[in-house]
Amino acid sequence: MNSxxxxxxxxxxxxxxxxxxxxxxxxxxxxxxxxxxxxxxxAADAGGGFLWLHVNxxxxxxxxxxxxxxxxxxxFHETLHEGTRSTRIEYVDDSLIAVINDVLFDFAYDASDxxxxxxxxxxxxxxxxRSKPLRSVDRLRAAVKRGLVLESxxxxxxxxxxxxxxxxxxxVRDIADKVDGVEDRLLANRPERNRASLGAWRRLLVxxxxxxxxxxxxxxxxxxxxxxxxxxxxxxxxxxxTEEFSTVLQETASLQERIKLLQEEIASQxxxxxxxxxxxxxxxxxxxxxxxxxxxxxxxxxxxxPLAGAGDGFWDxxxxxxxxxxxxAWFAFxxxx
Numbered sequence: 001m002n003s004x005x006x007x008x009x010x011x012x013x014x015x016x017x018x019x020x021x022x023x024x025x026x027x028x029x030x031x032x033x034x035x036x037x038x039x040x041x042x043a044a045d046a047g048g049g050f051l052w053l054h055v056n057x058x059x060x061x062x063x064x065x066x067x068x069x070x071x072x073x074x075x076f077h078e079t080l081h082e083g084t085r086s087t088r089i090e091y092v093d094d095s096l097i098a099v100i101n102d103v104l105f106d107f108a109y110d111a112s113d114x115x116x117x118x119x120x121x122x123x124x125x126x127x128x129x130r131s132k133p134l135r136s137v138d139r140l141r142a143a144v145k146r147g148l149v150l151e152s153x154x155x156x157x158x159x160x161x162x163x164x165x166x167x168x169x170x171x172v173r174d175i176a177d178k179v180d181g182v183e184d185r186l187l188a189n190r191p192e193r194n195r196a197s198l199g200a201w202r203r204l205l206v207x208x209x210x211x212x213x214x215x216x217x218x219x220x221x222x223x224x225x226x227x228x229x230x231x232x233x234x235x236x237x238x239x240x241x242t243e244e245f246s247t248v249l250q251e252t253a254s255l256q257e258r259i260k261l262l263q264e265e266i267a268s269q270x271x272x273x274x275x276x277x278x279x280x281x282x283x284x285x286x287x288x289x290x291x292x293x294x295x296x297x298x299x300x301x302x303x304x305x306p307l308a309g310a311g312d313g314f315w316d317x318x319x320x321x322x323x324x325x326x327x328x329a330w331f332a333f334x335x336x337x
Contacts, residue, residue: 011031011032012032012061013032013059013061013062013065014055014056014057014059014060014061014062014063014065015031015032015035015053015054015055015056015062015065016054016055016056017029017054017141018030018031018032018034018035018051018052018053018054019051019052019144020038020049020050020051020052021049021050021051021052021149021150021151022049023049027144027147027148027149030051032065035051035053035069036069038051039051039069039070039071039125040069049124050123050124050125050126050152050153051124051125051126052126052127052128052144052150052153052156053070053125053126053127053128054127054128054129054130054137054141055127055128055129056129056130056131057080057118057129057130057131058131058132062129063077063080066127066129070120070125070127072095072120072127073092073093073095073097073120075092075093075097076097076118076120076127079097079099079118080118080129085099085101085116085211086099086101086210086211086213087099087100087101087211087212087213088219089157089219089222090221090222091221091222091225091226091227094122094123094227094229095120095121095122095123095227096119096120096121096122096154096157096222096227097118097119097120097121098118098119098121098157099116099117099118099119100116100117100118100119100136100160100161100164100212101114101115101116101117101211101212102114102115102116102117102134102135102136102137102164102167102212103115103134103135103167103171104132104133104134104135105132105133105134105135105138106133107135107171109171109174109175109200109201109204110200110204114207114208114211115130115131115132115134116130116131117129117130117134117136117137117160118130119157119160121153121154121156121157122153123153123227123229124153125153126153126156126157128160135167136160136163136164136166136167137160137163139163139166139167140156140159140160140163143159152230152231152234154230154231154234154235154237154238155234155237157238158234158237158238158241161238161241161242161245162241162244164212164245165241165244165245165248168208168212168245168248168252169248169251171204171208172205172248172251172252172255175201175204175205175255176255176258178197178201179198179201179255179258179259179262182197182198182262183258183262186262186265186266186269195263195266198259198262198263198266199263201259202256202259202260202263205252205255205256205259206256208252209249209252209253209256212245212249213245213249219242222238223235223238223239283329283333286328286329286331287325287328287329289328290321290324290325290327290328291321291325294317294320294321294324298317
């Protein structure tokens with residue numbers, strides 16, 4: 001039997017979806033063959049607008065198809081294989097190359113559930129490439145299917161940044177709700193037993209802030225020297241989306257500080273409980289010390305043991321032991337007070 005080829009959610013060319021936005025506001029869904037025809041022809045003669053290609057880098061034919069038909073900048077193909085994953089937007093070869101980190105579609109509040117989306121934004125073509133299903137770009141795809149009209153390629157980039165900021169905001173809110181529960185239990189003298197969850201949330205927030213915060217230098221250069229084909233309205237939207245993203249990152253930093261303070265408070269409570277346990281053990285050891293010493297002395301099998309022949313010798317020894325035990329207890333609790 002001939003098994004079907006694995007496409008990993010895309011077609012045989014690695015294209016997950018393709019949408020053509022024309023100048024009249026219509027959105028047309030294309031397959032890879034129709035996208036090839038659009039790329040091979042003159043986009044202006046085909047009604048203007050622009051084309052959005054969303055491809056799957058996990059497909060073995062994806063990069064070959066892009067090199068053969070899309071005509072993208074060589075720096076974009078180099079970016080796909082570089083190790084740096086910080087979020088940034090750069091202006092290269094009359095196009096925008098963006099690297100955006102996003103959470104996986106089945107995000108489970110784990111620091112490893114973060115992957116990268118690569119974008120090549122030109123005057124008439126937008127290419128987004130990812131290796132794993134990501135939440136923000138899938139939300140944008142669903143919005144386009146519901147009838148969302150994107151006026152320009154930069155408008156698509158702005159919507160994607162806003163969706164990413166919304167996803168990050170939701171993550172921060174969910175973690176903040178969980179942190180509120182931990183804090184309420186702490187104030188009610190019921191400290192959190194599973195302290196590892198706080199550390200996991202803090203590591204997640206640190207990684208989200210490190211990967212998703214846009215590089216300020218590249219963004220500053222872009223906003224001051226934008227491409228000529230980018231309208232002023234899109235630049236204002238891009239600046240506004242980056243400001244919204246900065247606000248979310250500030251909330252992330254404040255939530256990290258809250259988690260840090262909670263960890264310190266829980267650690268201090270644990271240390272206090274440990275000190276109390278050690279004090280109890282110390283007091284018990286001090287109290288049994290006279291008993292052990294006297295019983296050791298009277299337990300020696302030698303001659304001359306005092307009170308050996310006395311009729312009330314046992315009670316005399318008990319009185320001596322009780323006296324020394326009370327003195328030891330008074331000394332121990334006096335030092336504590």
